[in-house]
Amino acid sequence: MLGFSRKNEFEVDGRTVVITGGSDGMGRAAAGLLASRGAHVVVVARTEAKLQATVTELKSKAANMLKQRFHYIVADLTEASECERVIAEINVWNEGSAPDVVWCCAGFCHPGYFIDVPVNIQRQQMDTVYWTAANMAHATLKNWLSPVPPSGQMRTDRRHLIFTCSTLAFVPIAGYGPYSPAKAAIRSLSDTLSQEIEMYNGAYSQRHRNSAPAADVKIHTVFPMGILSPGFDNEQKIKPELTKTLEEADKPQTPEEVAQIAISALERGEYLITTMFVGNVMKSTALGPSPRNSIVGDTLMSWLSNLAFLQVIPDLRNKAFNWGKTNGLPQPPCAE
Ligand SMILES: NC(=O)C1=CN([C@@H]2O[C@H](COP(=O)(O)OP(=O)(O)OC[C@H]3O[C@@H](n4cnc5c(N)ncnc54)[C@H](OP(=O)(O)O)[C@@H]3O)[C@@H](O)[C@H]2O)C=CC1
Ligand SMILES: CCCCCCCCCCCCCCCC(=O)[C@@H](N)CO
Numbered sequence: 027m028l029g030f031s032r033k034n035e036f037e038v039d040g041r042t043v044v045i046t047g048g049s050d051g052m053g054r055a056a057a058g059l060l061a062s063r064g065a066h067v068v069v070v071a072r073t074e075a076k077l078q079a080t081v082t083e084l085k086s087k088a089a090n091m092l093k094q095r096f097h098y099i100v101a102d103l104t105e106a107s108e109c110e111r112v113i114a115e116i117n118v119w120n121e122g123s124a125p126d127v128v129w130c131c132a133g134f135c136h137p138g139y140f141i142d143v144p145v146n147i148q149r150q151q152m153d154t155v156y157w158t159a160a161n162m163a164h165a166t167l168k169n170w171l172s173p174v175p176p177s178g179q180m181r182t183d184r185r186h187l188i189f190t191c192s193t194l195a196f197v198p199i200a201g202y203g204p205y206s207p208a209k210a211a212i213r214s215l216s217d218t219l220s221q222e223i224e225m226y227n228g229a230y231s232q233r234h235r236n237s238a239p240a241a242d243v244k245i246h247t248v249f250p251m252g253i254l255s256p257g258f259d260n261e262q263k264i265k266p267e268l269t270k271t272l273e274e275a276d277k278p279q280t281p282e283e284v285a286q287i288a289i290s291a292l293e294r295g296e297y298l299i300t301t302m303f304v305g306n307v308m309k310s311t312a313l314g315p316s317p318r319n320s321i322v323g324d325t326l327m328s329w330l331s332n333l334a335f336l337q338v339i340p341d342l343r344n345k346a347f348n349w350g351k352t353n354g355l356p357q358p359p360c361a362e
Contacts, residue, residue, distance in 0.1 A: 035295030039064035041126035044116060046103055046162055049076035051255025053131030055281035057084055059289055064089040068097045068116055103132050103158035109165035128166045129188040130159040134257040137265045140203035148204045155208035159189050171226050173237035182241035189216050189247040193305045196312035200346050201269030216247040217316050248288045248299045249309060252278030268349045272342055275304050311335040
């Protein structure tokens with residue numbers, strides 16, 4: 027081969043990919059792109075009609091219509107038992123094999139000032155944002171990491187568990203109190219699992235001596251900025267004006283753009299993935315103890331971002347203060 031080519035760390039041709047929240051927005055776009063790269067795709071969400079439409083679309087995007095298979099499962103992933111069922115059904119559909127990639131995209135945002143949003147809705151945000159991802163990760167990893175005796179061990183390619191977060195996990199914006207904490211919790215889970223998984227990967231490296239998992243596993247988390255999705259249209263209807271002002275630096279991307287950029291980063295083997303420059307700055311100021319994609323690049327970016335944020339954080343707080351000074355207290359929210 028001529029020229030420089032780097033190994034693709036995220037080969038999906040002929041492999042089975044599960045996408046939660048795969049019937050809309052970024053999840054649906056990612057499903058389409060992976061279908062066009064030769065993956066068998068299973069989409070999971072609550073509304074059957076949207077899933078059916080998605081599977082029809084996936085068939086039209088397949089790289090090889092005769093070889094590739096597509097499937098959907100209706101499930102509310104806030105229930106742990108539903109995630110177990112989803113994984114069990116996929117193992118059967120996949121002729122006894124576990125899926126190779128699980129990408130958690132389910133979730134939506136209910137913005138609003140903290141005291142204006144009823145506590146039960148805030149709990150629901152934790153359920154739809156954090157628990158759909160954590161439940162799915164639990165069911166998936168239990169399936170992937172169950173020990174196989176040496177006699178049953180064959181070479182299996184690396185498996186990937188991918189979370190979808192938001193740059194709001196890194197930087198606070200007033201009006202996202204019901205949502206950002208759930209995304210920050212996903213980031214913490216991702217960092218913890220990326221360390222814990224090394225124990226299993228170590229056992230796998232010695233698989234011919236001991237019982238070990240059937241494959242090596244890698245964790246990744248994607249941190250988009252705004253995505254022009256059906257979910258985004260809903261949140262814009264109830265979002266406080268101040269929040270819209272504070273997030274002016276965000277230029278929302280299409281689901282296809284976000285999915286394409288995320289997949290390219292997965293192919294480069296990145297761990298914490300952002301989709302545009304401002305997102306990278308937000309990540310870099312909050313990088314803390316997370317594993318780096320590159321030592322030099324991430325370290326330089328974190329120094330520069332920390333300098334920028336000496337100004338950004340006071341500026342956001344001033345804008346909030348001046349908003350109150352000018353406009354007084356917000357109107358109470360409309361009845362839901
Ligand atoms: N839109 C944005 O601006 C941003 C979004 N994100 C995150 O990116 C991800 C994708 O967002 P977006 O593209 O807007 O997606 P959408 O809001 O357009 O779609 C959400 C998907 O999740 C599914 N879903 C929601 N709740 C559940 C549930 N309890 N169980 C199973 N499936 C569920 C929906 O289907 P159904 O309703 O039928 O179940 C749908 O397929 C989300 O995690 C979101 O938080 C991050 C940054 C910005
Ligand atoms: C030079 C660097 C300056 C940085 C300034 C900070 C600007 C903050 C932008 C906030 C962007 C929020 C995007 C995520 C939105 C999201 O997750 C919801 N829409 C959920 O659906």
